[in-house]
Amino acid sequence: MLELNNLHVAIGGNEILKGIDLKINAGEVHAIMGPNGSGKSTLASVLAGREEYEVTSGEVLFQGENLLELDAETRAREGLFLAFQYPVEIPGVGNTYFLRTALNAVREHRGQAPLDAMDFLQLVKEKADVVKLDPSLLKRAVNEGFSGGEKKRNEIFHMAVLEPKLAILDETDSGLDIDALRIVSEGVNSLRDSERSFIVITHYQRLLDHIIPDFVHVLKDGRIVESGGRELALELEARGYDWLDSKAAVETAR
Amino acid sequence: MRSTHLFQPDLAGSIHASPILASLGSEARERFNELGFPSRRDEDWRLTALTPVTGHPFSRAPEATTATEHWTLPDAVTITFVNDRLVGGAAENDLPAGITITALSSAAQSQTQLIEEHLGRLASFDDQPFVALNTAQSLEGALIHLAPGAILDRPINIIYATTGDDVVTYPRTLIVAEENAKATVVETFVGDGRSLICPVTEIAVGPSATLQHTRLIELSAEGSCIGSVSATVERNAAYRLSSAGLGGSLARTDIRVGLNGKGADATLDGLTLVGGKGQGITHVVVEHRVPNCTSTQRYRSVLDDRSKAVFTGCIIVAEDAQKTDARQSSRSLLRSSDAVAHNNPQLEIYADDVRCTHGSTVGQLDEEALFYLRARGIDRLTAEGLLTLAFAAEVLEGIPVEAVKSRLEDQLMAQLGPEITR
Ligand SMILES: Nc1ncnc2c1ncn2[C@@H]1O[C@H](COP(=O)(O)OP(=O)(O)OP(=O)(O)O)[C@@H](O)[C@H]1O
Numbered sequence: 001m002l003e004l005n006n007l008h009v010a011i012g013g014n015e016i017l018k019g020i021d022l023k024i025n026a027g028e029v030h031a032i033m034g035p036n037g038s039g040k041s042t043l044a045s046v047l048a049g050r051e052e053y054e055v056t057s058g059e060v061l062f063q064g065e066n067l068l069e070l071d072a073e074t075r076a077r078e079g080l081f082l083a084f085q086y087p088v089e090i091p092g093v094g095n096t097y098f099l100r101t102a103l104n105a106v107r108e109h110r111g112q113a114p115l116d117a118m119d120f121l122q123l124v125k126e127k128a129d130v131v132k133l134d135p136s137l138l139k140r141a142v143n144e145g146f147s148g149g150e151k152k153r154n155e156i157f158h159m160a161v162l163e164p165k166l167a168i169l170d171e172t173d174s175g176l177d178i179d180a181l182r183i184v185s186e187g188v189n190s191l192r193d194s195e196r197s198f199i200v201i202t203h204y205q206r207l208l209d210h211i212i213p214d215f216v217h218v219l220k221d222g223r224i225v226e227s228g229g230r231e232l233a234l235e236l237e238a239r240g241y242d243w244l245d246s247k248a249a250v251e252t253a254r
Numbered sequence: 255m256r257s258t259h260l261f262q263p264d265l266a267g268s269i270h271a272s273p274i275l276a277s278l279g280s281e282a283r284e285r286f287n288e289l290g291f292p293s294r295r296d297e298d299w300r301l302t303a304l305t306p307v308t309g310h311p312f313s314r315a316p317e318a319t320t321a322t323e324h325w326t327l328p329d330a331v332t333i334t335f336v337n338d339r340l341v342g343g344a345a346e347n348d349l350p351a352g353i354t355i356t357a358l359s360s361a362a363q364s365q366t367q368l369i370e371e372h373l374g375r376l377a378s379f380d381d382q383p384f385v386a387l388n389t390a391q392s393l394e395g396a397l398i399h400l401a402p403g404a405i406l407d408r409p410i411n412i413i414y415a416t417t418g419d420d421v422v423t424y425p426r427t428l429i430v431a432e433e434n435a436k437a438t439v440v441e442t443f444v445g446d447g448r449s450l451i452c453p454v455t456e457i458a459v460g461p462s463a464t465l466q467h468t469r470l471i472e473l474s475a476e477g478s479c480i481g482s483v484s485a486t487v488e489r490n491a492a493y494r495l496s497s498a499g500l501g502g503s504l505a506r507t508d509i510r511v512g513l514n515g516k517g518a519d520a521t522l523d524g525l526t527l528v529g530g531k532g533q534g535i536t537h538v539v540v541e542h543r544v545p546n547c548t549s550t551q552r553y554r555s556v557l558d559d560r561s562k563a564v565f566t567g568c569i570i571v572a573e574d575a576q577k578t579d580a581r582q583s584s585r586s587l588l589r590s591s592d593a594v595a596h597n598n599p600q601l602e603i604y605a606d607d608v609r610c611t612h613g614s615t616v617g618q619l620d621e622e623a624l625f626y627l628r629a630r631g632i633d634r635l636t637a638e639g640l641l642t643l644a645f646a647a648e649v650l651e652g653i654p655v656e657a658v659k660s661r662l663e664d665q666l667m668a669q670l671g672p673e674i675t676r
């Protein structure tokens with residue numbers, strides 16, 4: 001599904017990702033954890049096609065194709081989805097109208113006919129139900145004045161409608177209350193299948209009790225310093241990130 | 255004479271058959287001869303480059319030989335002028351009692367009192383050269399009269415089409431809404447070639463009357479329009495203006511509204527879309543002459559390429575106009591780094607117990623929002639179009655006629671981005 005080989009990324013001459021290797025197969029869920037500022041969102045943004053970041057070396061293959069050649073909209077149409085850490089408020093653009101424009105762009109790319117208004121509303125109703133999205137949020141402008149939790153729920157709602165092949169969730173759990181965390185996780189789980197992969201970026205083991213990952217990676221100072229199964233998340237919860245420094249140092253010394 | 259100008263209005267001889275129009279015309283002619291075209295030394299015209307108008311040999315538009323194509327508001331009462339000649343609509347309309355829509359040329363015979371009382375009295379040609387020019391030259395236009403209590407449910411659509419190259423037209427509208435009357439008037443000004451339109455609209459809104467007024471200016475890339483709107487609003491009356499100007503080489507509108515009676519309200523919205531090297535210029539003066547009146551000005555401009563937009567909004571509050579509530583906001587969206595926007599609020603407040611607010615911003619498309627839209631699969635052009643529509647939304651929402659609103663949205667999208675499936 002996704003393959004990163006020695007990915008280096010800089011912004012304003014500052015190297016932020018310093019050689020990332022990662023392979024994600026169809027159907028897998030990979031969690032990425034790591035301290036603030038380690039480059040998690042940078043990785044997510046680069047994958048989604050944000051242009052400010054400069055890929056200085058390395059490659060990214062998405063479904064066997066060179067992802068870095070595609071612009072953001074084409075990546076989305078090819079099935080890549082980013083749930084933003086900070087969803088953007090867009091006053092004046094209705095949530096439903098926006099989503100319909102997006103869905104029809106994706107459908108067109110897949111060679112499907114646009115959904116008419118009736119079918120679309122039916123779909124929206126169904127998907128809004130999955131994440132228990134307050135229907136009044138559908139009538140408002142995209143994210144405008146949404147609470148922190150509502151924004152995150154709205155992201156997962158968009159994901160449910162667009163049905164991507166690879167979804168990157170950047171701290172979707174932050175700002176969610178306990179019930180919302182469960183509901184959003186159930187929403188994500190309901191989309192899990194053998195064809196769809198997820199990258200779940202989080203600071204909290206708690207989320208991974210709901211969305212059970214196949215792999216956990218630790219990103220620190222632009223590098224993946226540790227990878228393991230879900231038990232790694234528990235260890236991080238107990239020990240923090242400091243022990244990885246000495247471990248990495250030992251490995252480099254070898 | 256102003257021999258430096260290629261545009262030399264033909265002011266010789268009276269062209270008005272009716273004595274009222276003829277004497278008004280000659281007064282205005284004299285005044286125009288004194289004033290001449292404005293120059294950049296005039297503070298009000300400092301930011302307007304008039305060369306597209308004065309540097310071109312325009313002459314009076316001849317009668318059109320072919321039918322013109324223009325949009326007509328559905329389900330409206332329509333009156334149409336092409337090149338300053340009535341081509342249809344006035345007599346055929348089946349109107350409720352108390353409402354008349356007449357061509358000015360015939361109204362000068364049949365509704366002399368109305369004409370004498372209002373025409374040329376609302377739009378001052380003393381200090382406005384283009385109003386003087388229009389008044390000196392105008393042959394034709396529409397008179398709309400609403401008797402006390404008259405209410406029209408359907409909108410009235412006055413169409414002024416100008417067709418041909420190197421031609422100038424001088425449309426003239428007079429709207430008189432008497433006490434408690436209510437109507438919606440949509441004026442459309444369409445120019446299809448390298449033409450100049452110099453319209454003047456005069457409006458008297460009587461006590462407790464409501465007039466909703468929409469002005470659409472649709473010009474070709476080489477077309478220009480220099481127009482004015484003058485309105486007086488009496489006690490407890492409401493005047494709501496939404497104007498939209500699309501395209502053109504030079505589109506300037508001067509709007510003057512006088513709040514004359516307690517409880518009067520004026521709500522003035524405007525949207526300007528300019529591209530190429532075009533100029534979109536709006537000057538508004540709202541005068542609060544008596545206490546307890548309210549006014550709102552909301553102007554939005556969208557600029558592409560190397561265009562320029564100017565908004566000058568002046569609020570004057572007279573000494574005894576206490577409890578005035580006046581608001582103004584102007585915002586410009588620069589879609590190109592070569593475009594320039596000027597927003598100039600001006601306040602002249604002589605009363606002490608008033609509430610006046612104003613704010614203006616000039617900004618670009620929000621890159622974060624653009625990326626968000628694109629990351630969901632929407633292409634850049636469409637995303638830019640959506641954000642631009644969103645920027646204009648406040649003004650579009652204020653348009654009272656749904657068909658006008660959706661037409662404008664469609665036109666905006668057609669100019670700004672590819673079609674969006676609705
Ligand atoms: N546009 C930018 N300009 C300058 N520096 C940037 C930019 N974007 C990211 N950075 C820097 O890159 C580093 C990584 O940031 P990033 O947002 O990827 O961290 P993160 O791992 O997602 O952190 P958090 O857990 O706090 O969300 C930080 O030091 C940040 O300041």
Ligand SMILES: [Mg+2]
Nearest residue numbers: 040041042085
């Ligand atoms: Mg982050």
